[in-house]
Amino acid sequence: MSEPLRIALAGLGTVGGGVIRLLEANAALIARRAGRPITISAISARNRSKDRGVDLSAYAWEDDMVILGERPDVDVVVELVGGADGPALALARTTFEAGKALVTANKAMVAHHGLELAAKAEAAKVAFKFEAAVAGGIPVIKALKEGAAANHIDRVYGILNGTCNYILSTMEDTGRDFADVLAEAQAKGYAESDPTFDIDGIDAAHKLAILSSIAFGTAIDFGPVAATGIRRVLAADIAQADALGYYIRLIGMAETELDAAGQRRLFQRVHPMLVHRDHPLAHVDGATNAVVAEGNFVGRLLFQGAGAGDGPTASAVVADLIDIARGDIGAPFSIPAAELEKASPASSGHRTGKAYLRFTVADRPGVLAEITAAMRDAGVSIESLIQKGRAAIGSTEAVLVAMVTHEGPESAIAEALRLLEGSPSLAAPPLVMHILED
């Protein structure tokens, strides 16, 4: 058997501990598949004395994690610290400058600095891999880069945040409201004490930017990803969607299109959608993630699995290490960084589809007429309208009015909402969720 692949681990949180446990538990299997053993030379984390339930005594310790990239006994640095900038980014740069490979689970860093880091890795002729950054244990980056490599991908989308999916599917099963389920998820450790990144869709947006770059061969560009989270979804919305044959899921959706001038444009959006019950994403429950890619020859592919957790994430990290051990130094984004296309963002206005709109209105005559008139004036055609129940908005009682539109441009819906803006009839801003049909 050949020389071992020697790694350094930066960050010993949940995932770091998982990587150590996995490399130990499956060592013989990993060596057979990789063609050589994968060994840990050195480790670093913020707090050396913390008990992590794994024996670290065999590994050299560095207080300054950036040093890991410069150690002569290290071939690959595994960065599990997180954060778009700071020590993680400094470590990544140092690692490539020292001519070593990097494996990371850090979606924020890849979303913000992926292009720079890919160029550095390619210049150094070393691997830069981040399977664990998207959809946990699901090997979806490999599937897009290699498995579906022969295809022009038209569209890539999916359920990219396990916390949101857990909350939405629990609301669905129990009829409880968002805040209540979030608090429970936090108590159980399924949601962070500061859940902003998850529930406001930013985590999913990071992952979407990575997926779309790999799927379309475009330069990764996180800035224009529009993100709306799930805070405003009510139990009543879920019940209403269910009655209409839909489930509400937080969907990250990316598509390329040609504009009027023939220029390629990139649409990237994370927002809660109504997913038709015949669509495979409708049945993805709990903390599970799922990604759909549509290719011009392969058709629709679906990949589903655990989106987070130490075991699944460690599985993705070590798969990257096995690839590196086997000599795979592919372009990080499937084609060389210099050849990635710089696509301008696409506007959403001319996109067409059906939408669900929910208004929280004052309980008095004429409100419905006002809303439907705005729809008519903006050219939005209503397929069905449901006035249902009362909801307490602060201290006042209000009524929920939900509707599903016929297929039409998103710009018309935006115009209708603009016409209603500031109307005293509305007790809260309307909620718009687009519809994903089968």
Place this chain on the structure above:
Amino acid sequence: MSEPLRIALAGLGTVGGGVIRLLEANAALIARRAGRPITISAISARNRSKDRGVDLSAYAWEDDMVILGERPDVDVVVELVGGADGPALALARTTFEAGKALVTANKAMVAHHGLELAAKAEAAKVAFKFEAAVAGGIPVIKALKEGAAANHIDRVYGILNGTCNYILSTMEDTGRDFADVLAEAQAKGYAESDPTFDIDGIDAAHKLAILSSIAFGTAIDFGPVAATGIRRVLAADIAQADALGYYIRLIGMAETELDAAGQRRLFQRVHPMLVHRDHPLAHVDGATNAVVAEGNFVGRLLFQGAGAGDGPTASAVVADLIDIARGDIGAPFSIPAAELEKASPASSGHRTGKAYLRFTVADRPGVLAEITAAMRDAGVSIESLIQKGRAAIGSTEAVLVAMVTHEGPESAIAEALRLLEGSPSLAAPPLVMHILED
């Protein structure tokens, strides 16, 4: 850009035509992803003059396809002829002996001769790839060999035959019987004029043998794969399953286990199962395939997509070619052929689970007592029993009795059926379908 990867195509049926169209339509993208162009040097098929809707004039023609492997202008032979033996096998052997790589969609040949061919490819240090042999366009072989490479896989199973899944889900949607739906599928070209390989489970068994070898690192062994097809599934069974919360799917299931002596044993079976409606495989409709793999760190992964058709299958063939163009010569079965473990077949008797049993019985008193007594004597505990409707069996009227057992060993069910064997109360052999819970 580097030298092109030069291929030869043997077989110009649906898939062969798809490969040519894909290589032409996506040529620029493929060259960028592969790092070099993929070009066709030579082709061969049974009938030169047949119109295939693609222009073949640019490619050298060989009447004898076995010659393709020996041409100096060919780096990789793509075998799309089919058949476990005959010209396909001769071509594969010649190709490796000439030191060239082989890509194939031929599940029968890989299932029967995969071990020999892998050893030949490894000796010649060339690639032998067969992503298209299992589950059409779904990159599931790559997912198991590489994406989930860090895991011990405990179980791999799925819907591996699109024709059967189309027939079962059409029976489900329409309430029609098997023969009727099969005839329609044949008329529409979804099923072969001789559908034996598909509907008797042999095609799925070939694919299962390939999947289990890669998932478990065992020497591929098609012989012991037990296969039962879907011919005997009645519309009444589907209706009954639906009432109980299950869908009927043809499932290929492989698992390894340790026997009493600590020896590893391999269980491989294809048969129709009742799949609980909360299991993701329950919602896989039409000609779609789906594979589930359960790893000791990653948990449950699901891969879903088109299981057949020229576009999806060509997508898998060309993905293999791109890997080869990028220099990937991995062991065909993930670990070297000589290291693959020779696992003895496991018997099904001690497997435990719930099962659905359906009896077609004479309509007279005492029949139910006879059946339930046999169950009691064999130690099979009945959870629910439904006596339902009449069915014409040949010229005689009979009654269907269906039951679901409690969890128990499969050997007890076999014993109960043995006790009932030859009983004049049974108008037809009983049908047993095991149950896949969520």
